[in-house]
Amino acid sequence: MPDDPHSHDHAHGSELSEMQLRVRALETILTEKGYVEPAALDQIVENVETKIGPHIGARIVARAWLDADFKRRLLEDASEAVNAIAGFDPVAAHLIAVENTPQTHNIVVCTLCSCYPWSVLGLPPVWYKSAPYRSRTVIDPKGVLADFGVALPADTQVRIWDSTAETRFLVLPMRPEGTEGWSEEQLAALVTRDCMVGTGLPKSPAEIKAEPAR
Numbered sequence: 001m002p003d004d005p006h007s008h009d010h011a012h013g014s015e016l017s018e019m020q021l022r023v024r025a026l027e028t029i030l031t032e033k034g035y036v037e038p039a040a041l042d043q044i045v046e047n048v049e050t051k052i053g054p055h056i057g058a059r060i061v062a063r064a065w066l067d068a069d070f071k072r073r074l075l076e077d078a079s080e081a082v083n084a085i086a087g088f089d090p091v092a093a094h095l096i097a098v099e100n101t102p103q104t105h106n107i108v109v110c111t112l113c114s115c116y117p118w119s120v121l122g123l124p125p126v127w128y129k130s131a132p133y134r135s136r137t138v139i140d141p142k143g144v145l146a147d148f149g150v151a152l153p154a155d156t157q158v159r160i161w162d163s164t165a166e167t168r169f170l171v172l173p174m175r176p177e178g179t180e181g182w183s184e185e186q187l188a189a190l191v192t193r194d195c196m197v198g199t200g201l202p203k204s205p206a207e208i209k210a211e212p213a214r
Contacts, residue, residue: 053122056086057170058191060120061202062184064097065175075099078170082120094167095120098159100198105156106171107145107198109137110163117168121193128197138162148199161198171198178205 016024030036060082064071074081078097095117098106110116111134116124127133137144141158145151152158161169173195179187189208194200 054120054191054193054196055188056082057117057120057193057196058188059184060085060170061172061191061196062187064172065179065187066184071172074172082170086120095170096161096167097170097172098161099172100174102174103155103157104159105145105152105198106159106161106169107137107141108161108163108169108171109134111135111138112162112164115163115165115168117163117170120170121196125193145199148194150199150201171196173202176202176204 027036027038031038060074063085064074070081070085073084074097078095081097082095100106110128114124114129116128118124133144138160141160142152145158163169173191175187176190179190190202190204192200192203195202
């Protein structure tokens with residue numbers, strides 16, 4: 001075999017990145033000192049990978065579109081309603097759902113840092129944590145929406161919700177037209193993470209049909 005330092009490193013060294021090696025070393029130290037339990041860490045990783053994320057929020061929105069009673073419960077006490085179908089124990093203690101209407105469009109921001117309803121939307125996107133988004137959303141919400149490609153009628157009121165460590169928000173977008181008779185699974189496919197933050201709109205039936213078959 002030719003003398004290749006890269007192949008030598010892979011054969012005898014570690015294929016983990018420098019950051020991964022640092023995380024592994026920190027985990028080892030904390031475990032040895034009894035500060036963390038490996039099984040608990042494994043459970044956290046599994047939860048992040050499989051049990052939280054925007055697919056959970058999409059199910060919640062689709063259920064609310066189909067079930068008027070569930071929608072009422074969601075708007076009255078989002079934590080209770082989400083716990084009932086997602087199996088969280090509990091979801092964010094003070095999760096609040098806010099409904100978009102033809103007259104009002106809601107948008108969520110955390111002006112202080114990056115408070116976000118991880119359990120129903122997954123990890124926050126980079127733009128949500130950025131200083132420009134956090135500041136401009138309060139000053140020029142329609143301008144921010146335009147940057148995301150969302151054009152609202154001139155008379156639509158934009159309402160801003162500021163997340164905190166104690167209170168998180170989930171936007172309930174309007175159900176797209178042309179979805180009469182759709183199942184919960186079909187409707188959930190229309191729901192994007194951005195539309196549950198308020199920086200986007202649900203996909204239309206035409207957009208779904210145009211997507212390549214999986």
